[in-house]
Amino acid sequence: MNALLPPSTTAWVLTDGKAGDTAICFGVVEALGLEPVLHRIAPRPPWSWATPFGPIDPREAPSRADSPIAPPFPDLIVASGRRAVPYVRRIRAETRGRTFTAFMKDPYTGPGTADIVWVPDHDELTGANVIKTPLTPHRVTPAKLAAARAAPLEALTRLKPPRVAVLVGGDSVNHRFKPADIASLSERLDRLAGSGASLMATLSRRTPSALRDAITAVITRSGGYLWDGQGENPFIALLALADTLVVTADSVGMVGEAAATGRPVLVFEPSGGHRKITFYLNELRQRGIVHNFAGHLAGTPYEPLDSTFAVASRIAEAFRRHRSARFMS
Incomplete structure (x- = not known):
């Protein structure tokens, strides 16, 4: 280009x-x-x-x-x-x-x-x-995704498909992960892993310790992959190899990055919210990109969307x- x-x-x-x-x-x-x-x-x-x-x-x-x-x-x-x-x-x-x-x-x-x-x-x-x-x-480009697919991380290729990237944010101005939210997200991820999906997760600097511990426990139970915070964040690698993505709604940026893959985006909404974020997610639902995360796979591939x-x-x-x-x- x-x-x-x-x-x-x-x-x-x-x-x-x-x-x-x-x-x-x-x-x-x-x-x-x-x-x-x-x-x-x-x-x-x-x-x-x-x-x-x-x-x-x-x-x-x-x-x-x-x-x-x-x-x-x-x-x-x-x-x-x-x-x-x-x-x-x-x-x-x-x-x-x-x-x-x-x-x-x-x-x-x-x-x-x-x-x-x-x-x-x-x-x-x-x-x-x-x-x-x-x-x-955002910084997710077709060239970066192609390069990550051409030279995938061994820690990710050992995981059996369908591979699900789990992109976890944290507390923000509009959202809070209350104990009930953490329990609900964990239960749904356990159910997804139990159906045969392999989980590949990365956390945020905003991820509260209780949520961090819960996601770590889910990944440990399922035998998935969790970035340990050492070295470069394999965020692009997770996007590139994902068949589906689970994203927390506290970051519209992460939702947008996920939409650049052309793979279904399953959104988990913690407590709180904002009408602008609701409008944004509903627009992507109408396009067939975003679906509510209910603990199982949903949606089909689409033409990647990137602004x-x-x-x-x-x-x-x-x-x-x-x-x-x-x-x-």
């Missing part, structure tokens, strides 16, 4: 380091054909409390040598997370608009926060510079227009 922007284009990823926000930004920058460079911001209280509306932490001002936004400024910034909003605003002021800015997810300060803003279809934000797609951008390249293409078009306009001015 040809690069969408010249390889000489410099690009920063600007987040506070949260895995979900960073993955979205890296996925977009890589889809543009560029090498992303993470600039991690870490505002202290009270400046962190004031985000996204307040100023940046003065300790991270561009004039400070150790600032995450010290010049020279890049051609492009792709940012995500409310803590990044004041830093995007500051860079736009410092560069007088020369640096093109793209913001992933609703910044809560309006579409004018950046030159272009991406939000999922279920979001209410609108504007001439707002991109909407069904799925969240990353579409988002990157729109950003590239806007970037070129931005550059042309500045050149002509």
Whole structure:
């Protein structure tokens, strides 16, 4: 696939380091054909409390040598997370608009926060510079899946099909794994393994200890695979070899990554939720991608769904227009 922007284009990823926000930004920058460079911001209280509306932490001002936004400024910034909003605003002021800015997810300060803003279809934000797609951008590509299938991990190939990738998140702003949720998910996974499915699981940094222990026990009982946290996360390898995927609903990003495989996605919803997430999951249910996880296999393969390249293409078009306009001015 040809690069969408010249390889000489410099690009920063600007987040506070949260895995979900960073993955979205890296996925977009890589889809543009560029090498992303993470600039991690870490505002202290009270400046962190004031985000996204307040100023940046003065300790991270561009004039400070150790600032995450010290010049020279890049051609492009792709940012995500409310803590990044004041830093995007500051860079736009410092560069007088020369640096093109793209913001992933609703910044809560309006579409004018950046030159272009991406939000999922279920979001209410609108504007001439707002991109909407069904799925969240991510780093899972057909090439990466093909490479993982061509050179699979031995620990996974020893498992008999059907192989089920179990992608477990954790507590979030909208969801909580209560004891009843943990017991329910464990029971359903036990039932799935008892039907002959092989489980391949990976956990999240957000996974609470009780849920971690329960999933570990399920995998141990079934003789499946659980990433132990050592070395590189075999997330892509699990996606590539999965015949079906079980995903917890606390991460719409993981659901989107699972949808890139073309394999049925069985979703477990813990306590809580949000109407936007419900809308998102229902849209994927209507497409035949997502099914409720009830302890057994469900669904059939489908054409993989991925919005990353579409988002990157729109950003590239806007970037070129931005550059042309500045050149002509």
